[in-house]
Amino acid sequence: MTSVEKALFDLPADIVVKDQDIVSKYTTDFRHLYAGRTVAVLRPRSVAEVQLVVRTLAAHGVPVVPQGGNTSYCTAATPNRDGSEVVVSLERLNKVREVDAENLSMTVDAGCVLSDLHDIASENDLMLPLSLGSQQSCQIGGNLSTNAGGIAVVKYGMARELVLGLEAVLPDGSLFSDLNPLRKNNAGYDVKQLFIGGEGTLGIITGTSLKLVRKPRALVTAFLAISDISVLSTLLDRAQRFTGDAVTSFEYVSNSSLDLLLGKRPNLRRPLEEPSDHYVLLEAATSSHLLDLQGAAEALLEEAMSDGLVTDGTVAANEEHRRHFWHLRENIPEGEVLNGGSVKHDVSVRTSRLAAFITEASEIVKSRSNKAILSVYGHVGDGNVHFNVVPPHGAQPAEFKENFEQSVSPLIYSLAARMGGSFSAEYGIGRSKLELLAEFGDPGKIALMRKLKTALDPKGSMNPGKVIP
Ligand SMILES: Cc1cc2nc3c(=O)[nH]c(=O)nc-3n(C[C@H](O)[C@H](O)[C@H](O)COP(=O)(O)OP(=O)(O)OC[C@H]3O[C@@H](n4cnc5c(N)ncnc54)[C@H](O)[C@@H]3O)c2cc1C
Known part of the structure; x- marks a missing residue:
């Protein structure tokens, strides 16, 4: 045996x-x-x-x-x-243990599917503001283990910022429990943070207490054509000023990403009549029924158009209209898959350097592989861009991607590093980014990660071969 x-x-x-x-x-x-x-x-x-x-x-x-x-x-x-x-x-560990609507919190098992938690918060007139394209199947334990980001980080932060308490089974089978929905708790080291973003290498998260927020009473969503990517950070700043910091999502969509999807899904409508090279999908929300977000969005659009930041745009007239905008944005990965898949670079830089990063990285790709199709989009409101590259028409996708990953991707990551950015904004390290962490990670940080791993998991039995180079 x-x-x-x-x-x-x-x-x-x-x-x-x-x-x-x-x-x-x-x-x-x-x-x-x-x-x-x-x-x-x-x-x-x-x-x-x-x-x-x-x-x-x-x-x-x-x-x-x-x-x-x-x-x-x-x-x-x-x-x-x-x-x-x-x-x-963890799929069968999926009970909601408690919703405390007054405390704006819920305590749940780690195997709860994220979209189920959205529904439960909504039944209580509240919202769990963590939202990602995989929400129908990812679990909250996985979201915390990866410190997931998603489309609402601008306002609500990464998964980590929504965690009040956490419970985990350690590699020897003992239980660590700090499962308390307190907003203030400075009683000793905040040990739970180790498991958030730990990718299952330090223990198995079994439960968590999460922050909820009041359900939005007013929501405004706009699809904007912008004159150039250089206006991204000015437009975000202006949107925050006009809406009183109510922006929840600020997503960039390049026309080439949109074309990949629309080319394969002709039943989908373009968001605006005239095509543009660059778009922003903007959403703002408030729990107040008194604030006029719609008016703020229209005033923003008018001013940004007269200043030339925005060349065209529309504010969603109803929920169906809004869903259509989000459907386009969230199905870009599918558009890439339908075109042979992509080499993904999940990069972040500070928002003030984002346009320069996209411009320089695009030049690198053009100079090395001028027929490759760029698919650039992402949660740029928090400095995160999915700088993806799709094989040119007629190329063998697998061969192209392998060659590209070896010869061009390192240049893109080096550029991000030179700009003080990260090679892994929200997807983590797992197995596939170990070499990148070894190359770009701070040696002192990696050494400390190893010490922590050894202290918690001396036999190295929790998710071996992941995260630690
Ligand atoms: C279409 C699509 C869109 C996506 N969009 C985003 C996005 O916008 N932002 C983003 O951040 N990510 C995104 N992702 C990536 C992915 O969905 C996230 O990383 C998500 O948080 C993973 O959750 P999961 O439950 O599927 O975890 P898994 O994939 O099952 O696991 C991920 C890691 O967490 C560990 N793990 C899982 N559960 C536990 C647990 N209970 N205790 C300890 N360790 C555990 C695993 O060992 C593994 O290391 C996307 C993925 C897809 C397919």
Whole structure:
């Protein structure tokens, strides 16, 4: 008997899935970049069962790969290829433990799907302001483990900023519990922060207390054609001033990204009649029913057009109109997939350097691979741009992407580093960005990460081969 078989023998049979037809969905990542192997997936239903699983696997020296919705963009949630690791899926740990509407908080199991939590907050006239394209399948435990960003970071911050309390099972099976929805709690080190963005390498998050906000009473969404990317930060600043800092989303969409989608989905309408090279999808929200956001947006549009920042634009007239704008933005990744996929660069720089970054990075691509199709878009209100490159028409996508990643991507990352930016704005490190962390990470920080990992997980059994170069 192997160590894995011995460990499985010691666990309740009804939490063990061995059918390889089912197991394969847990061993391949969302983008099909990495196919691992595992003998079994474990699906505990309670915190006590997560502890039992971790303790039992640890006793047999079997490494654990925690998994949420398996939507990671950096192959962080898949096991290795030799079958020695076991996937622990949190999908059955999915209860809402408490909603405290007065305290603007909810305490939930880690396996709750993000969009289900949106619904529950909404039933309480509140909102959980974390929103990403994968929200129908990603889980809150995965969101915290990756410190997810998404479309509302401008106003509400990354996932970390929404966490009040956290509970996690440590690599030896013991429980760390700081699950308290307090806004102020300075009683010792804020240890929970280690698990946020830890990508499952320090323990398994089992529960969290989250901040909620009041549901917006007024919401305004506009699709704007801008004269040039150099106006992005001025326009954001102006939008914040006009709306009283109510901007929740400030998304850049290049026309080439939009064309990739519209070319394959002819049933979708263009957002504005005349095409433009650059667009901004802007949304602002307030919980006050007294503030005239619509008026503020119209005044912004008028002034920005007369100043030449904006060349055309429309404010969504109704919810259907608004959904159409968001549908276009959120389906850009699909447009890329339909055109052979993309080489993704999830870069951030300070907002004041964003336009310069996009311009210089585009020049690098043009000089090295002039037929490659640029697909540039993203949450630029927080300095995050998805600077993606799609294979030229007629090229072999896999071959193009491999060559590009080896020869051009390093130049793009070096540019980001020179501009004081990051090679990983929101997707994390996982397995696929280890070399980038080794190259661009601060050596002192990496050394401290190693010390923390050794202190919490001396046997290296939690999600091995991820995050730490
Ligand atoms: C269409 C699409 C759009 C996306 N848009 C965004 C975006 O806008 N912003 C953004 O930040 N990301 C985005 N992502 C990436 C991804 O959805 C996020 O990283 C998300 O937070 C991952 O959640 P998950 O539940 O799927 O986690 P998984 O992919 O299952 O796991 C991710 C990491 O977290 C660990 N993990 C999962 N659950 C736990 C747990 N309970 N305890 C400890 N570790 C755990 C895993 O081991 C792994 O290291 C997008 C992905 C897709 C497919």
